[in-house]
Amino acid sequence: MKMSTKGRYGVRAMVHLAVHYGQGPLPVRKIADRMDVSAKYLDHLMAALRMAGLIRSIRKAHGGYILARSPKEIRLSEVVKVLEGSVAPVDCVDDAGACHQADFCAAHDLWKRVQEAMDNVLESVTLDEMSQRQKEKRGR
Amino acid sequence: MKMSTKGRYGVRAMVHLAVHYGQGPLPVRKIADRMDVSAKYLDHLMAALRMAGLIRSIRKAHGGYILARSPKEIRLSEVVKVLEGSVAPVDCVDDAGACHQADFCAAHDLWKRVQEAMDNVLESVTLDEMSQRQKEKRGR
């Protein structure tokens, strides 16, 4: 029931971009240094986020990445979905047809409720809110 | 963000035991057959559930497993915790000290909220309710 580093690193990187939104592009190396993770690895995650349309790249000296939209318009559910594939605890609540017994399985209903609970939280939070929270915490 | 088969199989097996609660012990082989999974593998999960005190074993011919308590007194959160280790999406919301930056990390608060949302659902459902739901669904 754990998230992988993809989700963890990716969310933190997106928050970083949100905090510096409007201040020009941020290179992966700088983000990775700040987060204390491998820049080469973070590269892959940024690629996924870019292909999903959440960030845009500026490919040149002193380039880097910026958010594709305003932080207010990016919900955490989007970020997690890109990096983790989905927010479902089991496949059968996502892919209809992943389990042909769903109609007779009480567990299916339970996982569905769990998924909805997680999704509600992630859907209710924007990167802008995360960015503000981050700035507050840093200030202390 | 997926659960492993431990959590999935284990929950279904526990529901099975709840449905047949009071009807004597159920051998692993029968449960596995019904669930269409490997009995040898389910063995391991039952061992974990037994050591956690959720089920009791009767070791003899025509023995098997029974719930250690009434289905009304077993919450799904307990089952998932035994099998998956915890209900946390990341370690830092479980182990205080797994991350020394928690006080400065906005992501930490997000994961905390996600965990609480999941936990609320799993804590609110008992095996008895699952068993009833299962019987209803089967009836249709």
Next chain:
DNA sequence: ATTCTTCCTATAGTTTTAGTAGAAAGAAAG
């Protein structure tokens, strides 16, 4: 003594995770 079962330990194949490596391509800036 037989039978059916749990219980214990060891092993192993496969998949996923979490990276590392190296080089090509883009574009401003000098």
Next chain:
DNA sequence: CTTTCTTTCTACTAAAACTATAGGAAGAAT
């Protein structure tokens, strides 16, 4: 037009986790 800093792409790999499988010992009723 070359340098510089960056993204971008593909391939590779070590380690861990997952998903089992195997074989037999131990228990207790019958």
